[in-house]
Amino acid sequence: MDLGIRGRTALVCASSQGLGQACALALAQEGCRVFINGRDAAKLEAAAAGLRAATGAEVVPVAADLDTEAGRAALVAACPAPDILVNNNAGPPPGVLADWDHAAWIGALEANLIAAVLLIRALLPGMRERRFGRIVNITSAMVKTPHAAMGLSTAARAGLTAVSKALAREAVVDNVTINQLLPERFDTPRQEFMARRLMAEHGIGRDEARQRIADTLPARRLGRPEEFGAACAFLCGAQAGFITGQNLQLDGGAYAGLV
Numbered sequence: 001m002d003l004g005i006r007g008r009t010a011l012v013c014a015s016s017q018g019l020g021q022a023c024a025l026a027l028a029q030e031g032c033r034v035f036i037n038g039r040d041a042a043k044l045e046a047a048a049a050g051l052r053a054a055t056g057a058e059v060v061p062v063a064a065d066l067d068t069e070a071g072r073a074a075l076v077a078a079c080p081a082p083d084i085l086v087n088n089n090a091g092p093p094p095g096v097l098a099d100w101d102h103a104a105w106i107g108a109l110e111a112n113l114i115a116a117v118l119l120i121r122a123l124l125p126g127m128r129e130r131r132f133g134r135i136v137n138i139t140s141a142m143v144k145t146p147h148a149a150m151g152l153s154t155a156a157r158a159g160l161t162a163v164s165k166a167l168a169r170e171a172v173v174d175n176v177t178i179n180q181l182l183p184e185r186f187d188t189p190r191q192e193f194m195a196r197r198l199m200a201e202h203g204i205g206r207d208e209a210r211q212r213i214a215d216t217l218p219a220r221r222l223g224r225p226e227e228f229g230a231a232c233a234f235l236c237g238a239q240a241g242f243i244t245g246q247n248l249q250l251d252g253g254a255y256a257g258l259v
Contacts, residue, residue, distance in 0.1 A: 004238030006031030008132075010084035011075065013037050013066055013119070016047040018188035019138055019228050020088040026229030027084065027236065028057035035060045035079040066115045076122045081130070084236045085123055087116035087160075088138040091190070092152035094197075100152060112139075112156035117163055120178075124171060133176035134236040137164055141184035141251050161247065168245035177244035179235050184251035185213060186223035219252030
């Protein structure tokens with residue numbers, strides 16, 4: 001399917017690796033000009049070179065820290081009029097309530113709520129004026145199925161979901177959509193971190209740790225990043241203009257609820 005976004009400009013946050021990079025790849029394959037982002041300039045340049053080699057697309061790296069006002073300003077200055085914004089950022093570490101002091105809560109909100117909302121604030125008006133925009137927030141399955149150990153992530157990302165739902169109802173009249181992708185258990189560096197945590201806790205090997213993680217899903221496997229990227233690209237496509245304010249779960253069947 002031709003998604004009708006060839007020649008569009010996409011800004012993909014936190015995209016030097018993992019799910020952000022998968023989204024950048026899928027959009028580049030659709031013919032978008034893609035701005036990618038990360039904190040590590042050398043790693044970001046390598047990711048940009050890999051995306052260019054794989055797709056032939058124009059890929060522009062922007063080294064910036066999303067959690068800072070200066071970093072967000074640098075992103076907007078580099079890409080002031082994107083047609084597509086993919087909000088993504090590293091999630092806070094798991095823990096227990098006793099671990100999370102005031103600074104931990106502020107850090108989680110800065111990274112997983114405020115950074116995305118302020119980028120939307122900066123870029124949404126232009127999208128509405130141009131009468132085309134696609135905003136996709138990468139959140140987490142924890143938004144709909146909270147786990148105690150992921151309380152920081154659940155709280156911050158549920159807040160982003162609520163704000164985005166409200167904005168989506170206003171923006172859709174101008175052909176701007178805002179949706180969330182809710183991943184669980186994709187084969188990314190995040191799952192490598194979780195596997196190593198299991199290895200340390202239970203004294204097991206890497207293969208067993210990864211299988212234990214996979215076995216928490218009905219699919220009995222980890223999600224592939226390219227599956228996630230394809231879903232993101234579809235929501236960014238011209239055909240997806242009637243889909244907004246939604247939370248699409250990509251979780252191998254893990255969610256047990258009906259709606």
